[in-house]
Amino acid sequence: MRFTYCPDCGKLLSHRDLGDEKNVPWCDDCNRPFFDTFYTCIIAIARCGDKYALIRQKNDDSETNTEKFICVSGYIGVCESAEAAAIREIKEELGIDACKVTMISSYVYEKKKMLMIGFCADVQQTEFNISGELIEAHWFDKDTAIEKLKNTSIGKELLLDILKREEKKNG
Template identity: 25%
Template sequence: MSDAAGSLQGFAFCHTGLDRADTLRGDAGALRRLWPQARLLLLDAQGRAAADPAGGPLPLRGADLGGGPGTAIFLGVETDGQAWFALDAAAAPDVRAEHWLDLRSAAVQWPVAQAGAFAYARGMVYWQARTRYCGVCGGAVAFPRGGFVGHCGRCGTDHYPRVDPAIIVAVSDGRRLLLGRQPGWAPRRWSVLAGFVEPGETPEQTVVREVHEETGVRGRGCRSLGAQPWPFPGALMLGFCADAEPGPPRVDGELEEARWFSREEIGQALARDDSASEGPVLAPPISIARALIEHWYRRGGDA
């Protein structure tokens, strides 16, 4: 990892603390043996995790449900051998969870490894929920190998977990940072620009295209700084900084507004929290968007 990439810090979901143990996924006997003492993350239809009254992960183990893993998704094992599985709450109707926590809240409240495991589980449960039927023939899909393959019983096609790569970029003209607002965001919320990678495109090409499409600003080059899994519902955010010409931005409908911010304005916004009654509010600290803004500011306003 380069120095630039290493300078990004503070964002969530990048550390699960788990060995994903691919070799165990196809070993049904090994998964059954791990099951009784395995920790379980139970997720509901909204992607929330069952929590204890204090807001931590519900202390649920395989033995509490009995039987074997069944449809549970094998997430991996910790260094001490502790196994983790994820399970759709609909598959465990006897578990009566009174508290449910969304992933953004868990990113703030849970230890980083547990929040990372929750993000991992949420992405997998979402993928399975939308891969019930084969996209080739329409046949029903089952999930062998610990939940990591969707196998069509009719035509034999195998489907694998998918993520959607997207770029997110701090664009600077050397003195100012370009931020945008999307329709529907909370009032005064601003963030760096982002967009999905299209077929036949490199992430670097996506940076140039998205920045120009959304704001009319032309980039002159970009550098990769890091990445963040972003399971809302299934993206992988590829973080960049980019240099650009200092022309006035314009928006085409995808953004509600875009404008350049001085280093002084960014510093004031970084010191401001969401409860402030006035002034721009930036992306939340759990996001790589915030890390990109802070990186630009720390470097003196030059990405």
């Protein structure tokens, strides 16, 4: 996202040099810079023991393939931490309370110009109460989950990173 107008007050932005940063978009009324930015989202996989939860989503944007299993994901709210967003999205989409969320890595999703912060969400309940936006949620063992995610851009990377971390922990 590049700002031409101030997203807070609507004034046409001017430009200023700020230290090493040249030509930064600047609002003369709000007296602050508006750097180029992109959306920050979370992507999360719920884990219960050695099972991983994936979802199929209803087709509300044409890029979502309803046949495909994907991970839970969503935008981080204003002034919300990434951890809180991960807990909220797991609750909204799966209807499950996460007892622990662990940040795994961040991933750049170039196609949609997003930074995705990846989490493993440990849960104790396996019964779903899914959101109306989903077709289904399903528990898979790790090999099946990797197979289901094989054509996803970030989901598979996240799962492999979770498994790598698990291996390290177990020596």
